[in-house]
Amino acid sequence: MDFSFTEEEERFRAEVRRFLKKEVTEELLKDLEERGEVDFSREFTKKLAEKGWLAMSWPKEYGGGGASMMEQLIFGEELGYHHAPSGAHRQGINLIGPCLIVHGTEEQKGKYLRAITRGEVVWCQGFSEPNAGSDLASLQCRAVADGDDYVIDGQKVWTSNAHRADWCHLLTRTDPDAPRHRGISYFLVDMKSPGITIRPLINMLASHDFNEVFLDNVRVPKENMIGEKNQGWYVSQTTLNFERSGIAVPASAKRTLEQLVEYAKETKRNGKPLARDPIIRHKLSEMAVEIEVGRMIAYRVAWMQGKGLIPSYEASMSKLYGTELVKRLGDIGMQIMGLYSQLETGSKWVPLRGRIERAYLFSLGATIAMGTSEIMKNIIAVRGLELPRG
């Protein structure tokens, strides 16, 4: 066993770090916060593209970097640690791009992949519906063939960045009579198509990330279907073996913890720095332990992937653990800041520019989005531990 990185890997890490120090400045983050676009920057995404790092996980023939799993891990860790905004490329790079590489026609690949690797197009994901959340396969948004088009009718919900996106990858039902998983087709939809209405869903942070998306007689050309008709469920489950260790979450938490430690050292209460308060020390230390654990979970997933194994329930654990961890971190951060914790970004009194309050509120959604914690545990129990299905 060996937990060290090679010299080359260390060099790569240093280079990424230099780049991020220069590009992800406090000014940039502050600006995004003030614009209500935390984690979303087309400009930064373009810079990653220019550097050749945006699609580093993709095969070279599709404009990717063909990076090793360890490089991807390091890259993800540094991006997370520096709180680099990823909202403008996450869907394209991690989900729809890889899916097209596997299932797309030559035409589709030509049309979409290049734009993604250049960071020119923002994608959103049209999966969840009001009555299809954890039970996604019960989705009802209909697509009916009509000449050379499909006509799509229905509603999507919790669509992150729909109001910022150029394109949407969308799951629809094309055969209502087939068993649930077998009547679903997968489409690429231009967000400028007539019939699409976006209604904002403002989250608890009063920021606008989620949307409802209504599709009313939206015509989509047949060639925008990915894979075969009624095979959409299986197509959407395909992912390339790019790094999905979840490293960004503990890495980002580590940075936040460091900021909290700094805060505790600089802030006096009753004439004594918070850092000398034993209870606060232990709370922070508990988080440090949990963050180290989270990092090791992610390393292990990446390591599995590097060997060509496909993580299934291991990735579920990483998701579950990471998001629950951020919840605790937000909670502990709030406790440490005491009365100040309730202040919001923009107040001159707010510590750490309101980052902790944001984390506290934002973390609530993280244990729900992309599979709730409960669903993650079900997956672990049934797939990982082979317990009988309920």
Added chain:
Amino acid sequence: MNLDFSEEQEMLRTSARDFLTKECPKTLVRELEEDEKGYSPELWRKMAELGWMGLVLPEEYDGMGMEFMDLIVLLEEMGRNILPGPFFCTVVLGGLTILNGGTEEQKKEFLPKVANGEMILTMALTEPSATYEASGVKTKAVAKDDAFVINGTKLFVENAHIADYLVCVTRTSDGASPEEGITLFLVDAKSPGIKCEVMPTIGADKLCEVVFEDVSVPRQNMLGKLDRGWPIVARTLEQATVAKCAEMIGSAQAALEMTLAYVKERVQYGRPIGSFQVVQHYCANMWINVDTGKSILYEAAWRVGEGLPASKEVAVAKGWINEVYKFVAERGVQCHGAIGTTRDHDMGLYYRRAMAAELAFGDTDCQREVVARQIGL
């Protein structure tokens, strides 16, 4: 990076598991809980024949010269089977301490006997103050002619009642810090003036009270330098803490497997209880605990084995695994229902030891304070 065990390590694991399953059934574990000695000399001899006691000792001392990580693998398996007896204190607390701090003569004298299973060692560190910090060492050693005379009471000393030699941690002077003025001695357990009594404990693991009354130890039995013994103890504690974590993870893994088997088989309301979502989530949480515990253990063990600075990683590992083992054992009992609370069920063997193991080498609060210092607080 390489997060896999080597083929040799996998083989070691398999053979250790086979051996312990056969030679150390739970019936023996229970028997030895009641036994005065608390170990089986026959099993001890067989383990020596396998070379286990000398696993990580260099070949020149009759050891096998294997890595620290190999020892971790072995200890996981011992934890899995809750092997009773003085392996841990002889090899980790005694053998490694002599290896870390002994003179060539001392190594030559003691280590081959350890490797061959002829000698049982232990460390007498903790006292009624019940702390692993240097400040807790009050037992005095005073120079007298060519010897030192030791007076004091040691408590929670593992297997002192069967040990041949004790590595006794004493205070020889009062320095500027509690860490200064500590001196280690290799004390013959049969020396006049030593009184030893086994304490009844939850883990039935033969922790002893050892009273030193004017115990005379020859000067050449000093381990390390006068007044500068603490760094040797600190190094041993670091190794022992990780080693303890390995035992705990092995135990937690066994408790998890036992629970999974049970919930798949136990039927209530016409279906296996493992099909109820609440039980599934308990099990998923148990597995996450064990799996994360392993990851964090191996990183710490690797660092310790490589001789890298590891204070933070070791404290992180113990702080986490303390909670892991307790959680898994407790939920394991809950999944078993009443049968899990009985003396004759194996879950209890693990549950009771989860507490003893947490206390050994620092409970969660102690570890958190170490981590707090390490993150700049």
Added chain:
Amino acid sequence: MDFKLTPEQESLRKEFEDFFKKALKEAPPGWVAGLETMFSEEGWAFHRSLARQLGKKGWLSRPWPKEYGGQAASIIEQLLFNEVRGYYGAPGVDVFGVGMLAPTLLLWGTEEQKQQHLPPIAKAEIMWCQCWSEPNAGSDLASLTTRAVKDGDEYVINGQKIWTSGAHRADWSFILARTDPEQPRHRGLSYFLVDMKNPGVTVRPLISMEGSHLYNEVFFDDVRVPKQNMVAEENQGWYVTLMTMNFERSGVAGMMEAKRTLEELVEFCKETRRDGEVLARNPFIRHRLAQMAIEIEVGRAMSYRVAWLQEKGEMAAAEACAAKVYGSELGQRLSYLGCQIMGLYGQVKRSKWAPLMGRFESAYQIALGMNIAAGTSEIMRNIIAIRGLELPREPRA
């Protein structure tokens, strides 16, 4: 709303206080409340002696109607009694006879059964045990398979019971057995009163993790029971076991035991020095003890609320379950806290080295059973969800 007690209630509480304070002076050394301790040799002697005193005072039958020698004590009066008794950790009340069977008989028993069994319960002459659970019928109690077959004027009982607390001490038992295997599960069970001296009854001990003898297996091998020992009609047994109304079941006694334990722990922390400083000055210990004090006050308030609902004649099933699960989980946290505060000494069994006579070392183990016995925490939460919150049932396989 008014949390104040009436002057009569105040003086009653004072009377209970005076009695138990004095009575506990006779307790065996290191006495800690609990079934585990009560069924030990010296615990049982103490229990019986105290029970007889309580019987003489008529306190065991206070809630009963006057015609059966009771005083028709209100739920709140029972609450006060149990509160004080719990605080002093006093045994003396047979949880099965006084706590379960008497209210059942009052509601379901024939006049003959009442005359036969109530007076010995009131005077603490006869101790009872409850034979319900079976190896394959735990949480799913209604699946039990012990058979009772009618044979003339008798029933013949065959089968095995398990987790029978104190069966080795009990004189009589009340048991559930299947009288009609053709009926749906809940509708084929009957409720019997069985003399433990009956030929064919065998008791085998089950030793708990920490070494105490609380549980037993009870085997019934052609045990003949006269049919007048059946409570209620044949096949009505399940409904007989459902909670009876006139009996306080707020869990206040357990909460008060916890309160007393916490007080002792606080004392210990004030008296014990570590690293030259009293434990009570350690900020972690202070916070944890304070948190426990908060939780105990919450639990006590819950108990009062359950009793109050009962006083008003409400079933309060969900609230009683909440109090049970809250109490047992609190008990577990308290035992863990006790061990934690003891540090390395937390693992030492009762001996000259063990602080507080090693009570937390055994509490750490005993606490496990509290989340399982008399309805697991999972079942309690199911009941809260289904009956209290009216959530739909989980689909059955």
